[in-house]
Amino acid sequence: MSSADATAYVLLEDGERFDGIACGADTHAVGEVVFTTGMTGYQEAMTDPSFAGQLITFTTAHVGNYGVSAAAMESSGIHARAAIMRAATNRDDAPGADQGWLDWLREHGIPGITDLDTRALVRHIRDRGAMRGGLFPAATSEDEAQALIAAEPSMTGRDLAREVTPASMIRLEPLGSGVVGSDGPTIAMIDTGVKSSIVRNLRERGATVELHPCTTSAQELLAGDADAFFMANGPGDPAALGYVVETLRELVGKKPVYGICLGHQLLCRAVGLETYKLPFGHRGSNHPVKDLETGRVEITSQNHGFAVLGPGGEQKVETDEAVRWETDFGAAELTHVNLYDRTVEGLTLREVQGATVQYHPEAGPGPHDSLYLFDRFIKEIAGA
Numbered sequence: 001m002s003s004a005d006a007t008a009y010v011l012l013e014d015g016e017r018f019d020g021i022a023c024g025a026d027t028h029a030v031g032e033v034v035f036t037t038g039m040t041g042y043q044e045a046m047t048d049p050s051f052a053g054q055l056i057t058f059t060t061a062h063v064g065n066y067g068v069s070a071a072a073m074e075s076s077g078i079h080a081r082a083a084i085m086r087a088a089t090n091r092d093d094a095p096g097a098d099q100g101w102l103d104w105l106r107e108h109g110i111p112g113i114t115d116l117d118t119r120a121l122v123r124h125i126r127d128r129g130a131m132r133g134g135l136f137p138a139a140t141s142e143d144e145a146q147a148l149i150a151a152e153p154s155m156t157g158r159d160l161a162r163e164v165t166p167a168s169m170i171r172l173e174p175l176g177s178g179v180v181g182s183d184g185p186t187i188a189m190i191d192t193g194v195k196s197s198i199v200r201n202l203r204e205r206g207a208t209v210e211l212h213p214c215t216t217s218a219q220e221l222l223a224g225d226a227d228a229f230f231m232a233n234g235p236g237d238p239a240a241l242g243y244v245v246e247t248l249r250e251l252v253g254k255k256p257v258y259g260i261c262l263g264h265q266l267l268c269r270a271v272g273l274e275t276y277k278l279p280f281g282h283r284g285s286n287h288p289v290k291d292l293e294t295g296r297v298e299i300t301s302q303n304h305g306f307a308v309l310g311p312g313g314e315q316k317v318e319t320d321e322a323v324r325w326e327t328d329f330g331a332a333e334l335t336h337v338n339l340y341d342r343t344v345e346g347l348t349l350r351e352v353q354g355a356t357v358q359y360h361p362e363a364g365p366g367p368h369d370s371l372y373l374f375d376r377f378i379k380e381i382a383g384a
């Protein structure tokens with residue numbers, strides 16, 4: 001589209017500009033510009049607290065087709081800062097829809113843009129890496145836009161958990177008798193921005209779930225009645241959450257510990273492993289992950305920009321063997337590997353009770369191939 005017809009534009013910190021048509025709220029947004037390849041799940045993505053500080057580019061051709069509904073909320077509000085789309089619709093009469101997608105964005109104060117070349121934007125990010133940028137009304141000058149982008153902190157080194165963690169502990173009762181009978185475990189989370197579908201999957205399997213503020217001390221957590229500690233997803237750089245990592249070091253080995261996504265990264269850091277920033281991350285609903293124990297390939301939901309270094313400090317694990325690392329808490333064994341880029345997708349601690357996965361077994365959105373992991377977590381806690 002020519003800039004003369006444009007009513008909004010995306011500007012990246014390296015100066016690349018993409019013109020389009022404004023939708024959603026009439027305002028600007030700055031943050032890290034990332035892309036997701038999921039063809040559905042736009043509402044879940046926007047409300048996933050892990051997207052705090054990010055503008056989401058949707059690679060799918062058309063967004064909003066089935067509206068938005070209360071059932072698809074992954075938290076109580078929108079955490080992504082903007083929606084960047086090739087095309088969008090405000091259809092509000094789809095079965096189950098409570099509202100149109102664009103009305104919903106506008107009501108929440110979130111800007112969007114359509115009619116820009118999202119393929120060119122995604123190729124640029126794939127070549128140069130995810131970077132800071134913004135979405136601006138056409139009337140904003142590029143100089144003004146670059147100043148706003150420059151004032152935005154980089155994602156590397158950024159603690160966003162404090163912005164999405166609850167102010168005080170929330171205790172949630174089971175939603176079903178679940179996999180181990182009516183007497184399910186109590187699972188305490190240090191809540192760095194957990195998605196509703198993770199909490200729901202645990203409660204449906206009979207667990208009582210406690211969500212603790214991310215600054216809660218290990219002493220307070222150990223003084224409660226938790227049978228296990230569970231670390232879930234969340235925004236920002238795991239390396240910026242040293243205070244959570246220190247807390248986790250006090251918990252590992254005392255009770256079973258489990259982690260998903262940011263939780264996986266934080267638990268890995270707690271046992272002495274390292275994390276690093278991926279060039280443009282994994283965000284979508286079709287990432288193949290191999291379970292090294294069974295040989296089964298799961299199609300997984302993913303949303304992360306950082307990852308855990310493999311054995312020997314390598315970013316890629318070039319073997320399908322269950323290789324081991326030495327950690328501060330004994331051996332860790334690789335259990336899952338990404339078949340796109342051979343990055344670490346999961347591991348199990350062998351000398352203390354704990355396991356983590358980088359991907360999202362809860363889906364929300366995405367395929368349900370990996371839901372079995374919730375059954376496994378609950379059964380292991382019950383057996384502990």
Ligand SMILES: NC(=O)CC[C@H](N)C(=O)O
Pocket residue numbers: 050232233234235236237238260261262263303304305306307
């Ligand atoms: N979904 C998540 O938990 C994301 C984890 C972390 N913020 C990352 O980008 O890697």
